[in-house]
Amino acid sequence: MSNGRKLYFAVNQPKAVVPVISLEGGGVNATVTTPDIAAKNGVIHIIDHILGIPSQTVYVKLSTDPMLSATFNLSTQDGWNKRLNSREEKFTLFVPSNGAWEFIHRTLPSAFKKLFMGEFPNHVKYILERHMIVGQDWSLEELAALTTNSTPPRGPNHGERLQMTRGKIYFQARVMNRGGEYYIEWNGIKAKVIRPDVECVNGVVHVVDKVLMKNRDVTVSGSTTPSVTGLAALLSTLITVAFARALHH
Structure with a gap:
């Protein structure tokens, strides 16, 4: 484009019978609505937006x-x-x-x-x-x-x-x-x-x-809910403490 600016093309649905061609220029996205219009000195592609006017x-x-x-x-x-x-x-x-x-x-x-x-x-x-x-x-x-x-x-x-x-x-x-x-x-x-x-x-x-x-x-912190293993360990500790107190008395 003018002043060395570029157009960027993308082929969407490339396996379709008629792939959708989009392009971006000057901050504007456009889609080719009518491609390949032959002219004597070139080819015309009709697009649905004016490029370069955001x-x-x-x-x-x-x-x-x-x-x-x-x-x-x-x-x-x-x-x-x-x-x-x-x-x-x-x-x-x-x-x-x-x-x-x-x-x-x-x-x-x-x-x-x-x-x-x-x-x-x-x-x-x-x-x-x-x-x-x-x-x-x-x-x-x-x-x-x-x-x-x-x-x-x-x-x-x-x-x-x-x-x-x-x-x-x-x-x-x-x-x-x-x-x-x-x-x-x-x-x-x-x-x-x-x-x-x-x-x-x-x-x-x-x-x-x-x-x-x-x-x-x-990094996601772990759940605050004790795991099954943690609950088992806690229960075992409580039983041990209770048993020790019973023996003491």
Whole structure:
């Protein structure tokens, strides 16, 4: 697109007779409604939205983008994501892609199951808020300028900590001759921004390829109800004490 911006395509239901093709550009999702109209000097595909004019909130963006469905489904717990529909607030959100969650599924299967079973919304909130800034809608260019704090830049790699809603993360820009690469890092987990600057009417979404979480984030304390083994041990102790007292008397 103009100014070096990119279009992102997704093929949904690839095994269908007529696969559904969606694309995203300038923060707007569109679906191809009429494909492959042949012309003398090209091909036309009719889509159902105008690209480059954001009209969706962050909430709607997450709910409609096929690449972000796992994060959206997770964020519905306890209605946490409802605030993302507010046009009175601004958000900068680093959203893990479906592939990022699939990596968690493979490497931390127990933690993944606990998160997605829907019974631990506080753990979900803790993790998602580590990826979010409230009150600002920062583009990657603005974040890079914010964290450079020097002219010229300190080198090909420079970065600074960002205050998130939950703790801090490290933002890193790797500057190259033509553009750059951007990463966020937390406790040794480095996530690359794979889709930057998805504009919404109330914020900016940056899609990342890793989830900033550790297994300890979803450690669930045991039940306060004594187990059968514990009850048996307690009963045995009481009997022993009672028997000792009887002998004493």
